[in-house]
Amino acid sequence: MSKKIMQIVVLIFVIGMLITMVLGLRSQGNTVGIGDPAYDFELEDLEGNIHRLSDYKGQIVMLNFFASWCEPCKAEAPELEKFHEEFKDEVNFFFVDRGETKNAVRKYVEKFDSKVTYLFDFKTHVSKRYGVTGQPETVIINQDGIIVDHIIGPVSRDTLALKLLELKKK
Numbered sequence: 497m498s499k500k501i502m503q504i505v506v507l508i509f510v511i512g513m514l515i516t517m518v519l520g521l522r523s524q525g526n527t528v529g530i531g532d533p534a535y536d537f538e539l540e541d542l543e544g545n546i547h548r549l550s551d552y553k554g555q556i557v558m559l560n561f562f563a564s565w566c567e568p569c570k571a572e573a574p575e576l577e578k579f580h581e582e583f584k585d586e587v588n589f590f591f592v593d594r595g596e597t598k599n600a601v602r603k604y605v606e607k608f609d610s611k612v613t614y615l616f617d618f619k620t621h622v623s624k625r626y627g628v629t630g631q632p633e634t635v636i637i638n639q640d641g642i643i644v645d646h647i648i649g650p651v652s653r654d655t656l657a658l659k660l661l662e663l664k665k666k
Contacts, residue, residue: 527627530646534637535625539615542598542605547590547615549637556587556663557637558656561617561628563594564604569632572650573608579653580612587660590615594623594631638663 528535534557536549549557560576562569580589591614593601601614617623626635627646636645636659645659 526625528625528643529627530643532643534635534641534643535622537617537622537625539592539617539622541616542602542614547613549641552588553641554639556639556660558587558589558659559592559626559635559637560590560651561592561594561623561626561633561635562631564596564600566631568650570608572632572652573610575651575653576656577608577610577612579656582653583657583660586664589613592617592622594628595620636663638666 534549538546538548540546576589576591583589589612591610591612593614593616595618596616598616601616604610605614620628626643628635630648632650634645634647634651634656635643636647638644644663647655
């Protein structure tokens with residue numbers, strides 16, 4: 497088989513795989529995204545208290561999906577702690593741990609002296625509903641319960657402060 501034909505076969509295969517992935521993702525009808533009403537989850541915190549998104553109806557909520565072993569998550573953590581400390585009376589900010597044990601997160605909290613509330617998505621069900629595929633990712637939900645942003649990758653205190661200011665103006 498000539499080199500040119502082999503390249504065409506590989507290219508067709510890659511295009512076919514990409515189309516299959518895109519169609520597969522689009523067929524996941526239970527995933528919510530920007531502009532959709534936020535999925536009303538129920539997650540446990542470190543102390544065993546249950547938090548429901550509906551408990552925060554009429555308020556701004558920011559969910560930062562993370563893992564304690566994730567290096568970009570660790571790098572952004574000081575910025576998020578600053579944001580939380582400064583704006584804790586204006587926004588409900590949560591770290592949502594993706595699939596780890598409480599003990600692993602407890603060690604992380606102690607090591608970094610974190611003051612943010614940690615919620616546990618043990619089976620990554622909530623992460624999947626929000627279309628989270630990695631970490632860190634931050635989902636911002638407005639006062640009407642609508643997802644207004646989904647930031648993939650690390651985020652800064654200033655970026656979140658600007659997002660909060662925009663939401664408060666509306």
